[in-house]
Amino acid sequence: MGSWFSTLFNMEKSLELESSSLGDLPEGCLASVLLFLDPLEICNLARVNRRFCGASSVDFVWLSKLPPNYDAIIHRVFDDFPSTLCKKDVYARLCKQNFFDEGTKVVWLDKRTGKLCLSISSKDMIITGIDDQRYWNYIPTEESRFGMVAYLHQIWWFKANGEVEFPFPPGKYSMFFRVHLGRASERFGNQICNSNQVHGWDVQPTQFRFSTYDGQGSRSPCFVDTPGKWIHYHAGDFVVDCHQTAPKKIKFSMTQIACSYIEGDLCLDSLVIYPTEFRERVEPF
Structure with a gap:
């Protein structure tokens, strides 16, 4: 171009x-x-x-730059979308960070390509022990699109899972869990992380899984072993066929199940879904 x-x-x-x-x-x-x-x-x-x-x-x-099903995306994301906007303004509106489902999800178009990206907050996931503050807390942070992340003190059995139904445009997509090992904080304007409390994650791989209602899915075991930075852990890829008109239904999970040791000191931000060709844009994992 x-x-x-x-x-x-x-x-x-x-x-x-x-x-x-x-x-x-x-x-x-x-x-x-x-x-x-x-x-x-x-x-x-x-x-x-x-x-x-x-x-x-x-x-x-x-x-020609909008997704072919942009009207279905608008219907899913917005309660009230102006019907008088020209297509240029529709494109500009969809390129913004558009929050929906009570602020637990955000969708946007990549400005250069018009490709769709989606992120799902940890607040929209079912997390083992999340209601017990001995194990978990939601902590505020500017490092998340959602303004807060789920912070794990320690627990015997880690599981975070969720489900999304969305009218993805045709294409191939990659899913990632955005995770930070250790609790990040700022001191004198500098980002620091005390990893002394990190434990249990190096014993066996964490399982990242997803499945779709049309039979796609994968399991990606990976050690969560890099403290002090946000890492995108790959859960798998899925394809939306050009003939598919119904919204894509996806289940996803991150699990670490072992009753002989305790896992602790981890921040879970979100699940992100990008077009597969954007994989080089995410941080190494």
Whole structure:
């Protein structure tokens, strides 16, 4: 797409030498060219002149950037969505962090690609012993989209599981549990982590699982053994078929079951679901 962007500017420069400009083309022609650019490139070209600005707002340009089932996404996420918005404004609204289900989930579109991302808070999971403060607390933090995370003091049997039903656009997706070993805090503006209380996680792998109602699923055993930083632990990948119209139903879990030792000192933030091609964007795991 970047080559298209540079080509347009080269054309503009060449035509200016002939006392004409690319901006003299009808808006409909310019809009047809903009179809080949990504959203950020379209927004940059909108600043070139008035004709480009008009072409960059044409509905069919932004309709091509929206997920094919964007109306189902809007219906799932918003209680009241303005019906008068142009497609460019619909795209901009969906690129924001849109919280729903009482703030326990957030969905957004990647600004450059229009791909959908979803995150589910630990508050929306069923966690063993979560109501007993001897084991768990919810603690506030600016390091979470949700403003708080579930913090485990210690427990014999760790299990966190949940379920989501959402109209994912067609594509391949990867699921990750976002976990921090040790309790993070700030001192004099610096991020610190005291890992002296971390225990039990190096005895055997933690199991990350998921399954879908159409038969997909996986189990990913992995040692949770890196204190002091947020890690995305891969639970597996799933595919949404282009012919699928019903929302995708997914169950997921993170478990560490062993009654001979205690696990402790861990923060559980969320489950995140990204397009699989975004995997390099998440932190190493």
